[in-house]
Amino acid sequence: MFRPFADWLGDTPLSKALQDQAWVVPTSQSIHILAVSIVFGSACMINLRLLGVGRSGRSVSQLSNTLVPWMWRALAVLLFTGLIQTVTEPVRQFVTPMFWTKMLMIIVVTSMTALYAKAVRSNAAAWDAASSRPSRAKAFAVLSTLLWLAIIVCGRFIGYTWSFYA
C-alpha cells in the first residue's frame, strides 16, 4: 500500500534533484552513523551504569542529565538525514518490513527514554543509589539496549533486503 506513495515521492522534483547528486546518500549516511554513535554510545553508558557494569564514575542522574540532551540533539540529526535518504530513495525504505520495524522500535525506545529521563529528574536521589533504585531500572536498561541494537540491525538490513520486496 505504500508502494504508490513511494513511486510518487520518487518522481517529485526534490527527489529527482537529490538522486542526481551522487554524494547526497553517502554523505547523509555518514552523518547518520555519527549521530547513531552519539545516541547509542550515550544509551550504553547510561544503561551499563543502571546495570552496575563497568568502572564506577558519575552517578545515574549526572550521566542522564548530561547525555540525554545530547541523545535528543543527535536524534534530530537522525530524523533529518533519515528524511533525506527516504526522499532520495523512497522505494528502498517503504517496501521492506525492516524499515517499518525500525520506525516502530524508535517510537518505543524514544518514548521509554523520555519517561526514564523524567523519572530521574523528578527523583534523582532514589535513582543514584543502587539500594533505592526503582526495580524497573534494570528492565529499562536491558530493553533499551536490545531495542537500540535491533534498530541498528534493521537500519543496516534495509539496504540488504529491500530488493526482495521491490
Place this chain on the structure above:
Amino acid sequence: MSVDALLAVIEAWPISAAMRGEMPGTEWLFPIVETLHVMALTIVVGSIAMVDLRLLGIASHNTAVSRLSNEVLPWTWTAWSVAAVFGTLMFMAKAATYAGNLQFQLKFVCMGLAAVNMLAFHFGAYRQVARWDAGVPPTSAKLAGALSLSLWIGVVFFGRWVGFTT
C-alpha cells in the same frame, strides 16, 4: 612475498570465501559481520566524542577530565577491538580491492593520525591533567580534542564511502 601475492593468499582462505558468501549457508555472513562492525564502531566514536567534547568545553563541564576518561575509555578500547576483528573479516573478503581503494587507505591514514594525536596528548598535556582536571583544558588539550573529533569523523566518512566505491 609481494604485497599483491599476500593479498591473493588472504582472499584464497576458506574464511575469506565464506565472507564473500561463496560457502553454503554464508550468504548473510557479510551483512551480519558488517552490522556487528557498525555496532562496535558507534561505541568507539560515541565514547571518544564524549571525551573530545569535554576537552573542547562543549559538554560534561561538571565532570573532571580524568574521571570521564577512566569511566569511558575502557569501553572505547573494548569496542575498538571488536570493530577491528569484524573489520578484518570484511577486509579478507576482498583484500586486494580494499587495499587498492583510496577511501579505504584514507580511513587508515585518519586512524593512524588519531593514534599519533592520542599518544601526543597522553604524553603531553595529559601529564599535567591535575592542574586543569576540573576546569578549562589548556589550548594543547583543546587542539587534541578537536583533532581527535575531526579524524574520527573522517574515519566514519571514509569507511562508509568504501561501501560505495568498491
